[in-house]
Every structure is written in C-alpha cells, then in structure tokens.
Amino acid sequence: MNSVPGTLMPFLYPCLFQSTSKALPARCLRLRLPKRTHRDLHRTARVHIPSFAEQNVSPRASALEPPPPPSLTSTATSTSTHLNPAPDDYSRSIFIDKCVITISSGSGGSGCVSFLRDAHISDGPPNGGDGGSGGSIYIQAVPGQTSLHKLARRGIIKAGRGIGGQGKSQGGRRGEDICVQVPVGTVVREIWRSDPSVEEEHRLRELRATMTDDEILALPPEQSGLRNKFVIYAGATTTADRTQVASTLPSLTSSIMKPRRSHLSVLQPPAPITLDLDKQMESPMLLVAGAIGGLGNPHFATKEDPKPKYATKGALGVRIKLELELKLLADVGLVGLPNAGKSTLTRAISNSRTRIGDWAFTTLSPTIGTVTLDNNVGRPLVRSGVPSDHTSDSASIIPRQQFTIADIPGLIEDAHLDKGLGLSFLRHIERARILAFVVDLSAGDAVAQLKALWKEVSEYENLRDREIAAQSEQHGGTVSWSPFEARPPASTANGNGLLNDEGAPISVFPSSRGDKPGLEPLSYPPISAKPWFVIATKADIPSIRGDSAPENTSNSQSTTQSNFISLQAYMKSVEHGTVAHPGGKPNGWKSRIAAIPVSAIRGEGIDRVIRYTAGVLDSLVVG
Numbered sequence: 295m296n297s298v299p300g301t302l303m304p305f306l307y308p309c310l311f312q313s314t315s316k317a318l319p320a321r322c323l324r325l326r327l328p329k330r331t332h333r334d335l336h337r338t339a340r341v342h343i344p345s346f347a348e349q350n351v352s353p354r355a356s357a358l359e360p361p362p363p364p365s366l367t368s369t370a371t372s373t374s375t376h377l378n379p380a381p382d383d384y385s386r387s388i389f390i391d392k393c394v395i396t397i398s399s400g401s402g403g404s405g406c407v408s409f410l411r412d413a414h415i416s417d418g419p420p421n422g423g424d425g426g427s428g429g430s431i432y433i434q435a436v437p438g439q440t441s442l443h444k445l446a447r448r449g450i451i452k453a454g455r456g457i458g459g460q461g462k463s464q465g466g467r468r469g470e471d472i473c474v475q476v477p478v479g480t481v482v483r484e485i486w487r488s489d490p491s492v493e494e495e496h497r498l499r500e501l502r503a504t505m506t507d508d509e510i511l512a513l514p515p516e517q518s519g520l521r522n523k524f525v526i527y528a529g530a531t532t533t534a535d536r537t538q539v540a541s542t543l544p545s546l547t548s549s550i551m552k553p554r555r556s557h558l559s560v561l562q563p564p565a566p567i568t569l570d571l572d573k574q575m576e577s578p579m580l581l582v583a584g585a586i587g588g589l590g591n592p593h594f595a596t597k598e599d600p601k602p603k604y605a606t607k608g609a610l611g612v613r614i615k616l617e618l619e620l621k622l623l624a625d626v627g628l629v630g631l632p633n634a635g636k637s638t639l640t641r642a643i644s645n646s647r648t649r650i651g652d653w654a655f656t657t658l659s660p661t662i663g664t665v666t667l668d669n670n671v672g673r674p675l676v677r678s679g680v681p682s683d684h685t686s687d688s689a690s691i692i693p694r695q696q697f698t699i700a701d702i703p704g705l706i707e708d709a710h711l712d713k714g715l716g717l718s719f720l721r722h723i724e725r726a727r728i729l730a731f732v733v734d735l736s737a738g739d740a741v742a743q744l745k746a747l748w749k750e751v752s753e754y755e756n757l758r759d760r761e762i763a764a765q766s767e768q769h770g771g772t773v774s775w776s777p778f779e780a781r782p783p784a785s786t787a788n789g790n791g792l793l794n795d796e797g798a799p800i801s802v803f804p805s806s807r808g809d810k811p812g813l814e815p816l817s818y819p820p821i822s823a824k825p826w827f828v829i830a831t832k833a834d835i836p837s838i839r840g841d842s843a844p845e846n847t848s849n850s851q852s853t854t855q856s857n858f859i860s861l862q863a864y865m866k867s868v869e870h871g872t873v874a875h876p877g878g879k880p881n882g883w884k885s886r887i888a889a890i891p892v893s894a895i896r897g898e899g900i901d902r903v904i905r906y907t908a909g910v911l912d913s914l915v916v917g
C-alpha cells in the first residue's frame with residue numbers, strides 16, 4: 295500500500311507536480327533545508343517528559359555544563375593522547391549520589407474458607423489453608439557499584455504479595471523477596487513510613503480507651519472495621535447468608551484479633567531506619583519484613599461454631615520512603631580548585647577516562663579511578679602491603695595490588711556555602727582515607743591556593759560536625775551494619791520479656807557489644823586529622839601565567855619553580871609546627887606531609903605520587 299501513493303501520485307494529481315517545478319522561483323528551489331539526521335528528527339518530534347531519575351538529579355549539574363570552547367571543538371584528533379584527549383575521548387558515566395526511593399513490603403495472602411468434601415463425606419470439617427506472607431525487602435552494599443542512578447530510576451520498589459491459601463489445607467506461596475543493592479558507602483535515612491498494623495493497633499487502643507468492652511462488642515461490623523478483615527465463604531451468596539456469617543465473626547476484643555506480625559519482623563532495624571553501609575556486606579540485611587498472611591477457617595473452629603464460614607485477610611505491607619546518599623569510599627580524594635589539573639592527574643595515575651577540558655567545572659560528578667600497583671599478574675611494581683598478622687616478618691606481607699582515587703569537581707571560594715558544585719561533592723572527601731590537595735603551579739601563589747582549599751574543607755568539617763551533633767541528638771547515632779545483630783524485641787529490652795529461674799530477664803538476642811543499648815554510632819576521623827599531601831601540578835610550565843603572577847614579583851620569582859620552592863618551605867614549617875596547620879585545627883595531621891611536583895600531562899612525577907600514597911596507606915593499616 296505504501297508504494298501506491300508514490301507511484302500513482304503524478305498521474306492522479308499532475309498539477310501538483312507541475313506547480314512545484316514551474317511555479318516556484320528558481321531562488322526558492324535552491325534553498326536547502328539543513329540536513330537532519332534520523333536522530334535529530336526523533337529528538338524534535340518527541341515531547342521530553344523528565345523521568346524519575348532526571349528529577350532526582352541535581353538540576354545544577356546540567357545547568358553548569360559549559361559548552362566546549364571553540365578551540366577544543368576544532369582540535370585535530372590526530373594530536374590527542376590519553377593525557378591530553380580530544381573532547382569526545384572520555385567516559386561519561388551517569389552519576390547520582392542522592393535519591394529518594396519508596397519501598398513496600400508485600401501484603402499477605404488471604405486465608406481460605408473451605409470444607410472437606412469427599413465421595414463419602416459430603417459436609418466435612420473446615421480445611422482452608424493460610425495465606426502466604428508477603429515478600430520482604432532486603433538491602434545489601436555490594437562492591438563494583440559507584441552510583442545510585444539505577445535506584446533513582448526505579449523510584450518505587452515493591453516486594454511480591456503473598457498468595458492466598460487454598461482448600462485441602464494448602465498454604466499460599468510466599469511473596470517474592472527483593473534485595474536492593476547499593477554501592478558501598480551508602481547512607482540510608484527514613485523519611486516517613488506507613489505501617490497498617492501499627493495504625494490498626496493505635497485504632498484499637500483508642501477504641502479501648504474511649505469505650506468499654508461491651509460497647510465495642512455492640513459496634514456494628516462496618517464501624518468496628520471487622521468486615522474488612524474477613525473473607526466470607528463464597529457459598530454464602532444471599533445477603534441473608536452473609537449477614538448470618540457476619541454475626542458469627544469474632545469480636546474485636548477476642549485474642550485472635552490481635553494484630554499479627556511475621557516472625558521475620560524482629561530482625562528489622564528499629565524505626566526510623568538510619569543505616570551507614572560503609573562495608574561490603576556478605577549477606578543482605580532485612581529492611582522491612584513482608585506482612586503476614588491471613589488465617590484459614592480451621593483456626594476459627596470452636597465448639598459452638600465447628601464449621602466457621604470465614605477466614606482472615608492478609609495484613610497489608612509496610613511502605614517506607616527512604617533517602618539514599620552515597621558517600622564514595624576512595625583511598626585518596628583529590629581536592630583542588632577548578633582547572634587545577636585533577637582529572638589529568640587521575641587519568642595519568644589510574645585507568646580512569648574522566649573528562650578533561652581547559653575550563654572550570656569540566657568534571658561535574660566524582661569519578662573513581664583504580665591505581666594498579668602490580669602488572670596485573672601479581673608482580674608488584676611498587677612495594678606496598680601490610681603484614682598479614684601484624685608481625686614484621688616480610689614473608690607474611692600481603693602485597694597491595696591497587697588503591698582507588700576519587701576525582702571530585704573543583705572547589706571554589708565559599709564552596710562550603712554551596713557555591714559552585716561545592717557542598718554536594720565535598721561529602722565525598724569525608725570518607726577518603728588520604729586527601730591530596732592539587733595546586734596549579736602556573737596559576738599563582740601555590741601556598742595561597744592550598745590555604746584557600748583548606749579553608750573550604752575545614753569550614754565544611756565544622757558544618758558537618760554541627761549536623762552530626764544535631765542528628766545524634768535526634769536519633770541517638772547512626773547504625774552501622776552488622777550481620778544478624780538485631781535489636782532485642784521491645785519486650786525483652788525493657789525487662790518485661792523472658793525471665794530465668796531466678797526471675798532475672800534474659801536476652802534472646804545477645805549483643806556482641808555487651809550491655810550497651812543499641813548499636814554504636816560510627817566514628818570517622820575528623821577531615822583535618824586525615825593524612826594529606828600536596829600535588830603541585832603543571833610543573834612543566836616554566837612561568838606563572840601573566841594575570842595570576844603575584845604583584846611586585848621579579849621575573850625570577852614568577853617561575854613555577856620558585857613557586858614550588860616556597861610551597862615546599864611552607865610545608866616544612868607546617869610539619870615542624872612553626873606555622874599553624876592550614877586548616878586551623880589543633881588536631882590537624884602534620885607528620886610526613888609532602889609536596890610532590892608533577893607534570894600530569896607528560897606523566898612525569900606520577901611514580902612518586904603512587905609510592906608516597908602506597909606508603910601512607912600502609913602506615914595507616916599498620917599504625
């Protein structure tokens with residue numbers, strides 16, 4: 295059919311074809327529409343609806359992305375190298391370090407109303423099976439993931455609901471469990487939760503507080519909410535039958551009506567959830583247990599009513615809104631002003647393909663590079679490692695094969711006040727074990743650059759200290775993950791639970807931390823107490839750029855070499871304590887600090903950085 299119009303059109307409508315060729319002036323015919331590729335056409339035709347993930351991304355990231363400067367777009371690709379790449383030679387990974395997700399545990403399946411029927415038994419005893427419990431949601435921090443974008447895109451995570459019970463006492467199948475995998479270093483915080491069982495308990499408590507048992511018993515099933523809890527026998531088809539069954543339902547005050555919970559729920563972390571998943575987890579941790587399934591009709595058989603025509607519905611699942619925040623864990627965090635050369639250094643030192651550009655804010659999201667210390671077959675290129683059993687026996691040293699380095703976006707003045715890309719990415723240096731301050735020797739006074747960077751870092755540290763203090767006041771500290779170290783059930787924790795022969799309470803879930811209540815809050819060393827050193831880059835450039843050279847300097851002083859010498863002198867004075875720590879903190883790390891000159895673009899001086907870092911990492915483990 296498609297080919298017909300094309301073939302017949304000139305014969306059916308010859309005027310159309312004549313007019314386009316003759317009526318239009320020659321000038322118009324020469325006009326050519328700009329060539330549009332297939333992809334462009336798609337782009338214009340579609341209306342862009344932002345996805346959940348895009349809504350989760352900080353809007354600043356895209357707003358701040360600068361267009362590539364003309365000089366770079368016209369660069370011939372033939373001159374590009376790994377350390378001075380063409381604009382398109384970088385890996386662009388999606389990175390999201392903060393997102394909100396909603397998790398829902400599965401609802402339980404309903405119990406079944408059924409009676410034994412046989413060739414010889416026409417009206418047998420009840421044999422309805424129980425409903426299966428809903429699926430639970432687990433969380434696991436796994437290595438190899440560096441972003442939360444997959445979770446941000448999913449938004450809502452639901453475990454499967456339990457299947458209803460069946461006749462012949464067949465229990466329903468359990469709902470499907472879900473394991474949420476997050477990168478190591480993710481902090482999980484609860485924003486709100488809706489737990490129908492807790493809400494029901496509250497409702498019953500309120501009813502009991504305002505009414506007597508007789509008044510509650512007298513409540514019609516619609517008001518007591520009983521009707522919503524039961525499955526009525528399908529054989530009761532007429533209204534009269536159903537009303538008759540409803541009149542036999544157990545009362546709200548009976549013990550069988552107490553809200554039930556799945557046995558897994560004792561392993562849930564206490565609400566509100568606050569987890570710090572800073573270690574790789576061998577097995578998943580339960581976040582929220584699935585709701586329990588309903589009871590089949592045999593549970594309600596009594597002497598008075600041996601064939602109950604009702605069963606209970608399964609409980610509803612719990613919904614929790616969680617905020618996930620990723621704080622990358624790297625051995626070294628690079629801190630530097632924009633355009634200082636951090637990404638070039640990361641490329642030179644590691645396998646990273648992070649973006650490089652001669653403009654500020656080339657890097658918009660942190661990237662982790664892995665620095666290999668062996669030739670990938672286990673032969674060490676740099677001597678590094680820690681004794682396996684903390685003895686000095688060199689035979690028992692486990693060689694270090696790699697360390698990781700985080701290239702984070704540049705800091706500008708007042709980054710701690712959330713200027714530039716500051717605050718959102720400063721948190722990634724919080725967990726780096728070593729800080730490497732990258733200063734550009736060709737961009738003016740290196741000591742002033744270092745002090746400016748330290749000022750931002752220590753201001754951020756103050757801010758964090760205040761935040762952590764406020765948080766621990768609210769929640770009593772962050773909970774660090776540890777396998778099967780669940781809180782004791784409330785009943786045993788407050789001494790009302792199981793008692794031994796002497797009448798003393800016994801703990802069913804003994805904690806490995808002795809008798810301390812709850813789990814200990816995480817303690818990270820303050821940022822200023824972390825080991826740090828300076829990487830003075832762009833050492834290949836002979837002189838300081840004209841506009842950034844310090845005023846009143848002679849020609850000899852405006853060389854990058856003299857700049858480095860004064861930086862080295864400053865570092866020595868900090869180490870000896872003659873000058874205050876640049877962060878202004880009394881507990882600041884001062885021992886064995888160094889300034890290492892490098893030319894990242896030529897790959898010179900990189901070996902020293904690797905050896906120095908490996909040495910500091912070794913000393914951190916042994917010390």
Ligand SMILES: Nc1nc2c(ncn2[C@@H]2O[C@H](COP(=O)(O)OP(=O)(O)OP(=O)(O)O)[C@@H](O)[C@H]2O)c(=O)[nH]1
Nearest residue numbers: 633634635636637638651652655656657704894895
């Ligand atoms: N001559 C010379 N140029 C360098 C060196 N290192 C980096 N550059 C150049 O400096 C510019 C900025 O480098 P980047 O590595 O993108 O700087 P950055 O610190 O990552 O910048 P942001 O991501 O914006 O914070 C690029 O044009 C690099 O080619 C070096 O050692 N020598």
Ligand SMILES: [Mg+2]
Nearest residue numbers: 636637656657
């Ligand atoms: Mg960069």
